[in-house]
Amino acid sequence: MEHSKKTTIHDIAERLNVTASTVSRALNGNPRISDNTRKAVLKAARELDYEPNQIASALRSGRTQLIGMLVPTINRAFFSSIIRGVEEVANSLDYRVIVSQSNEIFENEENAVKAFLNARVDGIIASIGKNTEHFNHYKQVLDRGLPLVLFDRTTPKLQTGQVVIDDYQGAYMATTHLIEQGCERIVHFTSERKIDIYKERYRGYVNALQDHGIEPNHSLVFSGNLQLEDGRKHAEQLIQGKVDFDAIFSASDYAAMGAMQVLKENGLKVPDDVALVGFLNEPFTSFTDPPLTSVNQFPIEMGQTAANLFFNALNSDKKKIIPKKTVIQPELIVRASSLRTAP
Amino acid sequence: MEHSKKTTIHDIAERLNVTASTVSRALNGNPRISDNTRKAVLKAARELDYEPNQIASALRSGRTQLIGMLVPTINRAFFSSIIRGVEEVANSLDYRVIVSQSNEIFENEENAVKAFLNARVDGIIASIGKNTEHFNHYKQVLDRGLPLVLFDRTTPKLQTGQVVIDDYQGAYMATTHLIEQGCERIVHFTSERKIDIYKERYRGYVNALQDHGIEPNHSLVFSGNLQLEDGRKHAEQLIQGKVDFDAIFSASDYAAMGAMQVLKENGLKVPDDVALVGFLNEPFTSFTDPPLTSVNQFPIEMGQTAANLFFNALNSDKKKIIPKKTVIQPELIVRASSLRTAP
DNA sequence: TTTACTTGTGCAATCGATTGCATAAATAAT
DNA sequence: ATTATTTATGCAATCGATTGCACAAGTAAA
Secondary structure (H helix, E strand, O other): OOOOOOOOHHHHHHHHOOOHHHHHHHHOOOOOOOHHHHHHHHHHHHHOOOOOOHHHHHHHHOOOOEEEEEEOOOOOHHHHHHHHHHHHHHHHOOOEEEEEEOOOOHHHHHHHHHHHHHOOOOEEEEOOOOOOOOOHHHHHHHHOOOOEEEEOOOOOOOOOEEEEEOHHHHHHHHHHHHHHOOOOOEEEEEEOOOOHHHHHHHHHHHHHHHHOOOOOOHHHEEEEOOOHHHHHHHHHHHHHOOOOOOEEEEOOHHHHHHHHHHHHHOOOOOOOOOEEEOOOOOHHHHOOOOOOEEEEOOHHHHHHHHHHHHHHHHHOOOOOOOOOEEEEOOEEEOOHHHOOOOO | OOOOOOOOHHHHHHHHOOOHHHHHHHHOOOOOOOHHHHHHHHHHHHHOOOOOOHHHHHHHHOOOOEEEEEEOOOOOHHHHHHHHHHHHHHHHOOOEEEEEEOOOOHHHHHHHHHHHHHOOOOEEEEOOOOOOOOOHHHHHHHHOOOOEEEEOOOOOOOOOEEEEEOHHHHHHHHHHHHHHOOOOOEEEEEEOOOOHHHHHHHHHHHHHHHHOOOOOOHHHEEEEOOOHHHHHHHHHHHHHOOOOOOEEEEOOHHHHHHHHHHHHHOOOOOOOOOEEEOOOOOHHHHOOOOOOEEEEOOHHHHHHHHHHHHHHHHHOOOOOOOOOEEEEOOEEEOOHHHOOOOO
16 A cells, blocks of 8 residues: 555645635634634544644744653653653643653763754753753753753752752651651761752751751761662671661662661661661662661652643743742651661 | 844855755765865854754654654653663664653553654654554554554564564573472462463463473462562462462562562561562562562663664665564573572 | 766755735624 | 724745755866
């Protein structure tokens, strides 16, 4: 079978003895078209199996119905869930999402943004890379008048919409929970990197201690990369150094997991000897033994929020995003790793 | 600052006193353009900060440099890893990937494919939904002469490129491994659904048993949805029914996990009393206690393979995919849940 | 020197839809 | 009955790049 040529508005126009303008207006619900004509157009469109060519429409109208979405890593639960949230909102509004990943490499990030602009996306939703220090590529987006929304990893250097979770609050809740479980010497795993989110978590940890009359102890804070191995190392140091501690609040589930392994290997009971709380609520946290208490960041909701912010900006007159920061409240998910039966 | 109008090939043409055709040809490396002109064009393009408008190019040339990618669920490790694989290959060739999810709902799947076609993607890479039984939407893709590649969930009803893993082989390896660990009464968790992949895994299980002189036992096979809860239920039945068994090979990591929980709750030791093997190598499998042996499907490689198949088809004369099925060999990742120290 | 290619550009149509402006017909206002 | 307004549609330019065909100038072959 030959590939039958796609029908265009001209085919419809010809059949009805009207012009393409009329057909276009009828299809787009322009009120200046009579009811009769509109019905006839819609009927013909159906009969001829008409499907609009979005490329042609985009060229003329300047709207592609495409959103460029940039994440550091696609296949990490947190980010893929955010993509999911964005995708749901976007698709319901007949927008499509182009996904690219930077792999935390600055050059990739620049290229992806440039590619998005060449593809003439209607705007961009992005999480900036760990190593990103200049923001010219993002400024270009704003200079073109395109909506830009940043999530999770944001920067005050760009005047644009941002969505983050309240890391401070999450850490505060986690630490308070441990205190309420009777813990008094609470270790904290944090990151060496100077990213806001870890500073905020540290701040939440410190403040929660102080608010409950516990003096923060510098020797209980461990800084590393927050991977599984880092957690193991920290835990080994704690044990070998015979440090007196009864809980760990880790800014990452992976590091918490590493610590859990080492603790168990050394015959320490979780949570009775050491209570454990992680951060991010990775999918694996409910499958560890004991299941790991963690802080849920609501990534799907975060994606939805980012998308809503995006569409608000898109539909506003100025097409300029109000540089508002939306802060999502996290939730402490208490599991067995921090639940002491008897105080 | 005003949004400076984007420069077009006409601006370059004007500055150099040539026509837009010449500029277009120069930029596209057409050999009929003299070296001098080409250099002048490239220089002017750089100076004027020219960026091609892909929409205009797409309208005229019919090539959008976009791939539509359809998955059941974006935020599942297996699928997001496949997306990652596709994205890497696509981006390196200056293609972008539009991602949509069907959530296993047939209507969503149809709509997504239709949206892809309206966006005039150059082709589609998809995994079909569990409940999909008609394939007209995919046939339309083929009728238009667009490349279509299916991965993981495929169908023989479509004459097109497919990428799957060798489920039979994965199951055969898993079962053989258990037998080699000294297990003789091996339970199998499978799915009620009539999807090929589960039938293949079942077949691999049965054949491995037979090849080692063990008679398959119908009462050791449990059928369900393969979720965590199903695994728990099956394990409870096994224990309450006082069934004699010494291993479980589950067609899903989640069900294996559920079983592990119940076994431990009932004082049974993994792997000594019951050895355990899952399937899919979910990220959590290395974090369970004991870590869960599983079958790696190489999802990133699967995505890369799908993308390569796609581009082969795209670049072939006929633009018709050779309806070839690429089968990826899985790998058994042995962890503690199935490793018996003494036979 | 004449004829035949080759090389490098230009012309103008085209991809398919959108949209500002003009206009004919129908209706309302005076 | 005349003028003003509304309604419905057409005209033609436009978005920006691509491409088949034409053609002038230069080079090679006869």
